[in-house]
Structures are given as structure tokens and as C-alpha cells.
Amino acid sequence: MNTIIEKTRLSEDVYKMVFQAPYIAEARKAGQFLIIQLDTDFGERIPLTIADADEQAGTITIIFQAVGKTTRMLGDLNQGDSIANVLGPLGTPTDIRRVGTVVCVGGGIGVAPLHPIVQAYKQAGNKVITIMGARNKDLLILEEEMRAHSDEVIICTDDGSYGRKALVTQPLKELCEQGIVDEVTAIGPPIMMKFCAETTRPFGVHTMVSLNTIMVDGTGMCGGCRVTVGDETKFVCVDGPEFDAHLVDFDNMMLRQKAYKEQEQHADHACNIGLDVRTPQGGTK
Secondary structure: OOEEEEEEEOOOOOEEEEEHHHHHHHHHOOOEEEEEEEEEEEOEEEEEEEEEEEEOOEEEEEEOOOOOHHHHHHHHOOOOOOOOOEEEEEOOOOOOOOEEEEEEEEEEEHHHHHHHHHHHHHHHHOEEEEEEEEEOOOHHHOOHHHHHHHEEEEEOOOOOOOOOEEEEEEEHHHHHHHOOOOEEEOOOHHHHHHHHHHHHHHHEEEEEEOOOOOOOOOOOOOOOOOEEOOOOEEEEHOOOOEEEOOOEEHHHHHHOOOOOOOHHOOOOOOOOOOOOEEEEOEOOO
């Protein structure tokens, strides 16, 4: 039952976890994700990208940052514990083709979902240049793994403690100016993806982003993950998570991301609105 067989702390509040899920390991493709639920009593469901998988061992790897109630609960689990509910693989796989030179840009924890995409682009015969960004050296993850599957790795840190002191958009712009980039994939904070899109737009370089929106059921039924792409409303869970970066309305998406900010600030809230859940005192909540 989704038994955890390995747990590693990669940096402050960032964990790598390997657990048993043989059917998902066999079926998953680059770009797809899971929905995990730990508390089955109306507990929160969160999407997490599959960072890696071992089909022979029947295991999948997730990398997550403990920033909310559920991810903190997940971070408290250890080897031998089990994850109650795991649904996946979900989402449309990355469209991997041989296009020439691909630049893959990962910011912060966004490097984790980028990892299988870098692997797949390289296996398809592309030249892969990976740009990795973090606030400082201690927060950089998966450098060795990215170097193993990239022709070139460019590291940027905000404070200059490792690699270049620069935003990831600076080397991205320089590569575009050289005219050697055929395609870009960017994954990270929404504001980073927005400015990666604005960096490549003048050069007409096809750019994809992987969105991590609020998500509940992962089937397109709840509508919580809807985004505007071009003139259309799309649902990240079933239409994505990857979209043409030049068409995504990032400002609207970032506004929607704040919809539950107040509830999130109540870190251990038990939100059972509308479910008529009885309290021990006999009332409802």
C-alpha cells in the first residue's frame, strides 16, 4: 500500500521520497503528475509531479517542499510508513520530439518536475541545455541528475553563492540571441514562468510551461484548476499541466492562486464547509 522505501532531505523543507506504486511506475510518462491524500477524513488532496520512476522496482519518486499542512504531514512520514491514497498518473504527457536544441529552465522546486522532461528530450536525440535557478546554493536540488542528462548546465543563484549571480532569464535571453534555441520548457514559480515567456516571445521560440494550480479532483469536474490560455478556458488537470507559455494568462492564474490564502494561513484548519460535519460538542462546521 504505497509504502515509503526511501526518504531524503534535499534542502531546507525539501524532501525526496520514493514509494511503492508499481502500476503508476509502469504507466507514467514525462510531465505527468499524481494526486495524494493523506488524511482520508475530508483531507486535502494535492498534486505532485512524478520526478522519476523505476518500472522494474515498481517505485516512483516525488520531490516536494513542506510549505502547507499536507506537505508538512507528508514530510513527517518516514521509511516504512504508507501514503493513504495515491491517484495517477494524471495529465497529458509532455510532447517529446526531436527538434534540435532544447533549453530546459527550472526554478527552485520546479527542477523536480523538469527532471523527467530533460531525460526524455535527451533520449529523443536533442541537444539539451539546462538552466537551474535557486535563491542560494543550499536550495539547489538535483544538480548531479541534471548534469547526467544535459549537454550543458547553467546554474544561477540570487545571491551569487554558486554559479552565476543572475536570474534564469538572463542566460535564457543570451542563448536566444545566439539563435541556437529551437524550443524551451520552463517550470518553476509562476512569476518565473511568466518572465521566461516574455524573454522568448520576441525571438518567436516555442515555449512550454507546466502549471501547478489549485487542484481538487484531478478529473476536470471541480474546475478549481481552470486557467485562461489564449481565448479559451482550460483545466490544468486534464488539458495540461503543460501549455503554450505565450498564451497563458499568468496574471489571472496568480490571482486565483491567492484564493485560499486566508485558509492556508490557518495552517491546520479543518475546512468542512457544506459537509454538515458534526463536532464533538454537537454543533456543525
